Amino acid sequence: MKPFKPTFPEFPHMLHGGDYSPEQWRETPEIWDEDMRLMKLAHTNEMTMGIFSWAEIEPSEGVYDFSVLDTLMDKIYENGGRVILATPSGSRPHWLADKYPEVMRVNVQGHKERYNRRHNHCATSPAYRERVRIINEKLAERYKDHPALLGWHLSNEYGGFCYCDLCTKKFQKFLKEKYGTIDELNRCWWTRFWSHRYDSFEQIEPPAPVIGEAFVQGMHLDWKQFNSENIIDFIKEEIKAVRKYSDKPITTNCMGFNPEIDHRELEKHLDFFSQDEYPLWANGITVTAERLAFLLDYCRGIKHGQPFIMMESAPGIHVSAMRFKKTKTDKQQLLEAVKMISHGSDSVLYFQWRKGRGAHEKFHGAVVDHYGKDDTRVFRNVAKVGTMLEKLDDLVGSVVNADVAITFDTPTRWALNGSADIGDWSDNGYHATASAFHAAFYRKNIPVDVIGYDEDFSKYKVVVLTVPYVMEQPLADKIRSYVENGGVVITSFLTSVVNSNDLCHLGGTPALGLSDVFGLRVDEIDTYRPFDQDIAENYVAYEGKEYKLSGFAEHVVAKGATALAQYTDEEFFSDGALFEHSFGKGKAYYMAFQHDTFQNALVERLIKECSLKTPMDAESDDGIIIRRRDGEKKSIYFVTNETNEEKTVSFPKAYRNLMTDETVSRTQKLAGCEFLILAEE
Numbered sequence: 001m002k003p004f005k006p007t008f009p010e011f012p013h014m015l016h017g018g019d020y021s022p023e024q025w026r027e028t029p030e031i032w033d034e035d036m037r038l039m040k041l042a043h044t045n046e047m048t049m050g051i052f053s054w055a056e057i058e059p060s061e062g063v064y065d066f067s068v069l070d071t072l073m074d075k076i077y078e079n080g081g082r083v084i085l086a087t088p089s090g091s092r093p094h095w096l097a098d099k100y101p102e103v104m105r106v107n108v109q110g111h112k113e114r115y116n117r118r119h120n121h122c123a124t125s126p127a128y129r130e131r132v133r134i135i136n137e138k139l140a141e142r143y144k145d146h147p148a149l150l151g152w153h154l155s156n157e158y159g160g161f162c163y164c165d166l167c168t169k170k171f172q173k174f175l176k177e178k179y180g181t182i183d184e185l186n187r188c189w190w191t192r193f194w195s196h197r198y199d200s201f202e203q204i205e206p207p208a209p210v211i212g213e214a215f216v217q218g219m220h221l222d223w224k225q226f227n228s229e230n231i232i233d234f235i236k237e238e239i240k241a242v243r244k245y246s247d248k249p250i251t252t253n254c255m256g257f258n259p260e261i262d263h264r265e266l267e268k269h270l271d272f273f274s275q276d277e278y279p280l281w282a283n284g285i286t287v288t289a290e291r292l293a294f295l296l297d298y299c300r301g302i303k304h305g306q307p308f309i310m311m312e313s314a315p316g317i318h319v320s321a322m323r324f325k326k327t328k329t330d331k332q333q334l335l336e337a338v339k340m341i342s343h344g345s346d347s348v349l350y351f352q353w354r355k356g357r358g359a360h361e362k363f364h365g366a367v368v369d370h371y372g373k374d375d376t377r378v379f380r381n382v383a384k385v386g387t388m389l390e391k392l393d394d395l396v397g398s399v400v401n402a403d404v405a406i407t408f409d410t411p412t413r414w415a416l417n418g419s420a421d422i423g424d425w426s427d428n429g430y431h432a433t434a435s436a437f438h439a440a441f442y443r444k445n446i447p448v449d450v451i452g453y454d455e456d457f458s459k460y461k462v463v464v465l466t467v468p469y470v471m472e473q474p475l476a477d478k479i480r481s482y483v484e485n486g487g488v489v490i491t492s493f494l495t496s497v498v499n500s501n502d503l504c505h506l507g508g509t510p511a512l513g514l515s516d517v518f519g520l521r522v523d524e525i526d527t528y529r530p531f532d533q534d535i536a537e538n539y540v541a542y543e544g545k546e547y548k549l550s551g552f553a554e555h556v557v558a559k560g561a562t563a564l565a566q567y568t569d570e571e572f573f574s575d576g577a578l579f580e581h582s583f584g585k586g587k588a589y590y591m592a593f594q595h596d597t598f599q600n601a602l603v604e605r606l607i608k609e610c611s612l613k614t615p616m617d618a619e620s621d622d623g624i625i626i627r628r629r630d631g632e633k634k635s636i637y638f639v640t641n642e643t644n645e646e647k648t649v650s651f652p653k654a655y656r657n658l659m660t661d662e663t664v665s666r667t668q669k670l671a672g673c674e675f676l677i678l679a680e681e
């Protein structure tokens, strides 16, 4: 893959900075000046402003006061910094909610919410969309030519559901457009079950335990899709208002693997993808690094390999209300930054620059503490990250090349979740299966792209299909032709079971021709659950080791595939547990059971069979991770010790340490959490 153009061509540097709320210090403008001094000392170059400032910039309807923003845009620019400016829709002023009550959500219990919290407007409300249009246009018109302006940050962490009448009507319209007739909807939702037939679109209410229907899975799928599309539609209107005056790049900060929005649909409207992430290193260095790596590879995959912006992370401790988490050690803070950039972020940005004096996040980690000075441990660490990033301009726009892809599809998670409950992120092992495969490759230093089904599979030697439960013919054909033409595909339990309405395919699974590709048929689906009594334990035996089952385990009838692993329980009728099948010029693997460590063994096999390569030909102890970003001018290597113990790495040739500008010796010992950033001599 070729490098990308810098996201901000006029400022081709790694971004370092974060959320800045100067309006909280309106009465003490001397603090703004002190901030400018401290920003330079912290080696920051970017501030994200305006996210929660609506009540300041529009104190009452149609009355504007941009004085704080004006002052700070100027000050930041004069001090060498740049600004990503937010639209304020993530949290509305009191007057707006009072005057236009329709902007408040109706929650899943059917109650109209009173003025509270944030991120909780109705995405349908024309009154809200109009107020947002007006304020966005005002901001864009005012700051479009400001030299500090780098780009736009829409709202904040969109998500959630609203069940008001406006949303209900819009959902009905969405369904009418999708199905045409109520008979077609009834057919696709299988509503003869329990006599739940709809006679008209007007009868349909959103699925929820106490409001509407909660037991029609096809409806859940449509509701989640509608909700995601409705939020994206809201975002499109925000973009339109900004675009009326400004052509600067636009993004919105997303939250992890949030299944409420289909990020792959959202990205089509954004110039770059950005993400907030708060790793908790106290959960264990190795496991936290692995989890973070999976998320970062997912972020890079959203815009097809284009670098992303890490928009928020915590300097120091993560605290909401009075729920304190664990502080980070110096090494953890730096390792976190290195992980982010090594996987494709062109920034390390924080929430927040300065701790506020009151309210929900007053103790949340910040570059500047209530103490207010630069001689704190957190400040020193942030400055170290800044110094490091200043030496890495060559990273901007550079890419990660991978021979392995893991698919990750939000609508499939919706279908596997099967539930109408909001806030329920469970997905029957979808995320866990993808992350287990990712971790297995990661531990062996094999780079992975996390992709959508729309990506070109032929770029990869190996494609892991994460629980592809939902299948339509075009995707099945794509998988078939990938394998026929020499690709290696791995799939798991619950492959090709339902269509995109969650209607089961007839004629056996994996359906739609995939039974031929994998050379088998699934006869029954079983599960192993920790609370089952009197059930014989069952294991998968593979290459002399046994792996205890927990979760799905399918009974399989082989039809040409060779079993590579067996279930140990003889009464569990199945021709095997792991299968391989040559098909055309390629190979298809079927892992019929759910697991979270078996993938390590399978990946070792794939590395040999497919000659998968590490990013550098080094010899290293387990726990040393090597990543590479390929730029226009050079490749940069990141060698990280993601354990607490000392580890050794031996390089095939001499490299230059980009932080010290020294040549590194061929064999290096790295203390726990230590890292090297290298380039070829």
Ligand code: GAL
Binding pocket: 156, 157, 276, 278, 312, 318, 319, 351, 361, 364
């Ligand atoms: C993010 C949010 C920020 C702040 C932060 C605290 O999710 O976007 O505004 O609340 O969490 O960790």
